[in-house]
Amino acid sequence: MEILFKNARILRRPSSGIVEEGELLVSGTRIRFVGKKAPSGDYDKIIDCRGGLLMPGFKDAHAHSAMVFARSASDDLPLDRWLHERIFPLEERLSPGDVLALSKVAVLEYLSGGITAAADMYYFPEEIAEAGLRTGFRFLVVGTPREDGEGMEEFMALLRKWNSVPDSLVRFVPGFHAEYTATEGMLQALSKAAHELRMPVWAHNSETAREVEECRRRHDGMSPTEYMDSLGLFDYGGGGYHCVHFSRGDMEIFRKRGCHVVSCPGSNAKLASGIAPLTDFLEEGISLALGTDGAGSNNALDMFYEMRLAAVLQKLRLGRADAFDGLLALQAATEGGALAMGLSDSLYLEEGQKADLALIDLDRPEMRPLNDIARNLVYSGSRDAVRLTMVDGRILYEDGEFHLPESAEDIYRKAEEVTSRLLSESKDA
Amino acid sequence: MEILFKNARILRRPSSGIVEEGELLVSGTRIRFVGKKAPSGDYDKIIDCRGGLLMPGFKDAHAHSAMVFARSASDDLPLDRWLHERIFPLEERLSPGDVLALSKVAVLEYLSGGITAAADMYYFPEEIAEAGLRTGFRFLVVGTPREDGEGMEEFMALLRKWNSVPDSLVRFVPGFHAEYTATEGMLQALSKAAHELRMPVWAHNSETAREVEECRRRHDGMSPTEYMDSLGLFDYGGGGYHCVHFSRGDMEIFRKRGCHVVSCPGSNAKLASGIAPLTDFLEEGISLALGTDGAGSNNALDMFYEMRLAAVLQKLRLGRADAFDGLLALQAATEGGALAMGLSDSLYLEEGQKADLALIDLDRPEMRPLNDIARNLVYSGSRDAVRLTMVDGRILYEDGEFHLPESAEDIYRKAEEVTSRLLSESKDA
Numbered sequence: 001m002e003i004l005f006k007n008a009r010i011l012r013r014p015s016s017g018i019v020e021e022g023e024l025l026v027s028g029t030r031i032r033f034v035g036k037k038a039p040s041g042d043y044d045k046i047i048d049c050r051g052g053l054l055m056p057g058f059k060d061a062h063a064h065s066a067m068v069f070a071r072s073a074s075d076d077l078p079l080d081r082w083l084h085e086r087i088f089p090l091e092e093r094l095s096p097g098d099v100l101a102l103s104k105v106a107v108l109e110y111l112s113g114g115i116t117a118a119a120d121m122y123y124f125p126e127e128i129a130e131a132g133l134r135t136g137f138r139f140l141v142v143g144t145p146r147e148d149g150e151g152m153e154e155f156m157a158l159l160r161k162w163n164s165v166p167d168s169l170v171r172f173v174p175g176f177h178a179e180y181t182a183t184e185g186m187l188q189a190l191s192k193a194a195h196e197l198r199m200p201v202w203a204h205n206s207e208t209a210r211e212v213e214e215c216r217r218r219h220d221g222m223s224p225t226e227y228m229d230s231l232g233l234f235d236y237g238g239g240g241y242h243c244v245h246f247s248r249g250d251m252e253i254f255r256k257r258g259c260h261v262v263s264c265p266g267s268n269a270k271l272a273s274g275i276a277p278l279t280d281f282l283e284e285g286i287s288l289a290l291g292t293d294g295a296g297s298n299n300a301l302d303m304f305y306e307m308r309l310a311a312v313l314q315k316l317r318l319g320r321a322d323a324f325d326g327l328l329a330l331q332a333a334t335e336g337g338a339l340a341m342g343l344s345d346s347l348y349l350e351e352g353q354k355a356d357l358a359l360i361d362l363d364r365p366e367m368r369p370l371n372d373i374a375r376n377l378v379y380s381g382s383r384d385a386v387r388l389t390m391v392d393g394r395i396l397y398e399d400g401e402f403h404l405p406e407s408a409e410d411i412y413r414k415a416e417e418v419t420s421r422l423l424s425e426s427k428d429a
Numbered sequence: 430m431e432i433l434f435k436n437a438r439i440l441r442r443p444s445s446g447i448v449e450e451g452e453l454l455v456s457g458t459r460i461r462f463v464g465k466k467a468p469s470g471d472y473d474k475i476i477d478c479r480g481g482l483l484m485p486g487f488k489d490a491h492a493h494s495a496m497v498f499a500r501s502a503s504d505d506l507p508l509d510r511w512l513h514e515r516i517f518p519l520e521e522r523l524s525p526g527d528v529l530a531l532s533k534v535a536v537l538e539y540l541s542g543g544i545t546a547a548a549d550m551y552y553f554p555e556e557i558a559e560a561g562l563r564t565g566f567r568f569l570v571v572g573t574p575r576e577d578g579e580g581m582e583e584f585m586a587l588l589r590k591w592n593s594v595p596d597s598l599v600r601f602v603p604g605f606h607a608e609y610t611a612t613e614g615m616l617q618a619l620s621k622a623a624h625e626l627r628m629p630v631w632a633h634n635s636e637t638a639r640e641v642e643e644c645r646r647r648h649d650g651m652s653p654t655e656y657m658d659s660l661g662l663f664d665y666g667g668g669g670y671h672c673v674h675f676s677r678g679d680m681e682i683f684r685k686r687g688c689h690v691v692s693c694p695g696s697n698a699k700l701a702s703g704i705a706p707l708t709d710f711l712e713e714g715i716s717l718a719l720g721t722d723g724a725g726s727n728n729a730l731d732m733f734y735e736m737r738l739a740a741v742l743q744k745l746r747l748g749r750a751d752a753f754d755g756l757l758a759l760q761a762a763t764e765g766g767a768l769a770m771g772l773s774d775s776l777y778l779e780e781g782q783k784a785d786l787a788l789i790d791l792d793r794p795e796m797r798p799l800n801d802i803a804r805n806l807v808y809s810g811s812r813d814a815v816r817l818t819m820v821d822g823r824i825l826y827e828d829g830e831f832h833l834p835e836s837a838e839d840i841y842r843k844a845e846e847v848t849s850r851l852l853s854e855s856k857d858a
Contacts, residue, residue: 070800072800109795112795309738312699316742320507321700366812371500376501383813
């Protein structure tokens with residue numbers, strides 16, 4: 001299958017901000033040519049981009065896709081009531097099949113927003129993987145061992161099984177929810193497993209000030225980062241989700257271990273957790289990615305919003321309009337995410353890379369005039385301008401329509417059924 | 430002309446959050462029926478909403494539409510360099526016809542984002558009015574007198590002329606840029622004119638901390654609000670744009686005078702001006718509206734973003750996830766804006782009101798599941814979901830296409846020409 005994109009503007013490397021005019025040829029799952037004029041051939045499909053922008057797809061580096069059930073079912077509550085009265089009781093009711101049905105709604109949202117891959121940590125991890133395989137979407141599933149630390153062999157077997165499929169859309173990495181929900185025994189067993197697997201470890205980290213304080217009380221004054229590092233959890237890298245309340249010492253550990261920060265500005269703002277010090281991370285040489293978190297807390301799964309919010313919150317935090325360059329947000333939302341998720345084949349629009357890309361319609365008013373297209377993406381870009389999304393060489397979204405085995409209507413209907421059941425059971429409880 | 434919307438969900442009053450199912454009938458420029466089943470008749474057009482949401486259009490209560498020329502031409506600079514090196518030199522080059530050409534791009538952006546009216550203060554105010562009349566969009570033009578305060582009779586004649594047209598899409602109110610760019614002589618003359626016209630007065634007010642400090646130094650310790658009030662400028666109401674650095678005393682004046690606050694969270698964040706104390710305004714009983722400001726500073730003209738940012742920034746500012754209810758942002762973006770702009774006929778979807786409305790597609794993933802549709806608009810809504818926008822009974826945007834006398838392509842092309850000229854002259858200078 002060969003697909004030619006012609007009359008395109010092309011942003012090969014988002015961090016460069018450089019846009020060129022030309023053509024891009026996809027052959028199978030990979031990019032075969034990027035440049036002025038593609039080699040002629042008998043293409044299966046030719047797409048006239050009409051001057052639109054081809055760019056690497058966004059990477060949502062922290063998500064709980066299935067949490068769409070909680071979207072707008074739990075707004076405007078204090079964090080502890082949100083978690084304990086709304087989210088936990090609903091999650092307890094999740095049954096087999098629910099996560100698959102719900103995650104597909106999130107996949108629709110990813111695709112229609114130009115997102116080509118998401119890192120997802122949630123219950124029923126193999127259902128997340130299934131949602132990826134059935135829709136053609138790329139998932140990095142962050143698997144978590146049992147809370148008591150037992151069954152570590154089965155956990156490792158699960159990871160090995162999913163990672164043994166060559167060139168798969170789905171890969172697994174190990175992780176755990178957070179220091180405050182983990183036992184030390186489990187973390188020690190997980191660290192041992194990560195060493196054996198030689199794999200990075202991911203966890204929520206320092207999302208709230210209280211979380212850091214309580215960790216210090218529990219663990220001889222250590223921050224969550226210091227504590228995790230003391231257990232050897234970062235010996236093969238990995239990283240943290242949120243990292244709002246990070247000290248310079250925490251950053252030094254992340255830098256030394258090659259760990260990534262995945263910032264979730266939308267979720268951190270809505271839950272009033274604070275503003276992460278993104279400029280400090282970059283100053284310390286830490287690789288930065290962005291994530292949407294789940295729809296229960298954010299509530300949109302929209303990387304345009306995350307980029308823009310990331311940039312303007314740093315300006316507000318430091319009281320300087322030049323405190324953060326919009327291009328850094330674009331880099332985090334694309335290249336930074338790919339690096340955090342180990343997707344070194346989905347970094348750029350270059351020959352040999354995976355065909356994971358988005359086509360942005362520049363004939364939308366919010367993209368005009370064309371003064372600086374890359375910064376336009378950050379500061380006025382919108383899912384409204386996403387014309388096409390391709391994952392692994394397949395067009396999954398085009399001109400408002402999804403090209404999936406199942407219709408969007410069916411996906412919505414099944415997710416509404418699951419949501420109604422969860423919410424009504426919750427009211428009964 | 431009669432247009433029936435059937436199979437609709439209807440949000441009559443955004444502040445209520447209550448959504449009902451039914452039909453809405455538009456006759457001429459006004460709503461003739463809202464309810465379960467419209468009276469049968471020989472309609473000119475029937476629109477199947479397919480379960481989508483009809484809501485009052487958004488009101489952008491502070492805009493500089495023509496500033497689209499500066500979109501992404503001036504990002505990530507400190508405020509003073511942004512203003513003095515980029516914006517002012519470009520604005521000096523504006524020629525007759527430019528504001529008309531540029532404002533039309535903004536109108537496209539308003540319409541595709543569900544916005545049905547904007548309050549605009551800018552150079553060449555009659556060209557803003559023309560942009561409204563030629564596209565069918567509703568503008569409140571905030572006219573400003575000459576800087577030296579001369580020609581006040583002509584200024585009043587201009588206002589009277591535009592306001593003498595019955596049922597017009599365009600109305601004028603008096604205003605001035607800001608205390609720091611005004612002479613006392615001009616303000617005294619303007620106050621006299623406003624008394625004679627019995628009209629509200631609008632101005633930028635307390636956008637930055639420095640503006641307030643410098644005003645206090647210039648005017649016997651008075652804040653901009655105290656100073657303006659001392660000149661009688663608010664005797665017939667009006668209000669302030671931004672109001673980021675407002676004291677309780679300022680609020681007391683606004684409350685007493687029936688003045689409105691138009692908050693511009695997107696612009697205030699990107700320019701690092703601060704977070705306005707919205708919860709305090711509401712506590713003091715001040716009516717709150719939202720505005721996008723111009724594309725030079727924001728850069729999107731998108732009320733979904735403004736609503737969401739307004740809500741989450743209050744949560745961040747106060748450190749409490751329950752500090753601000755999303756519904757208050759929706760109210761400000763619709764009813765609050767209509768009140769600020771004197772559009773008492775465009776407040777609600779009720780019989781007799783103007784047919785200024787948006788149809789939101791709820792079959793978009795970011796709107797699913799349908800747990801709380803009103804809060805969905807605020808926390809995950811997007812211009813992507815706007816299916817149709819109607820102003821004054823006319824469908825100006827539907828299914829991604831604009832229904833205007835001029836094509837979007839022509840509007841883009843002319844605006845690109847003007848922008849190229851402004852930017853290249855600026856480089857030569």
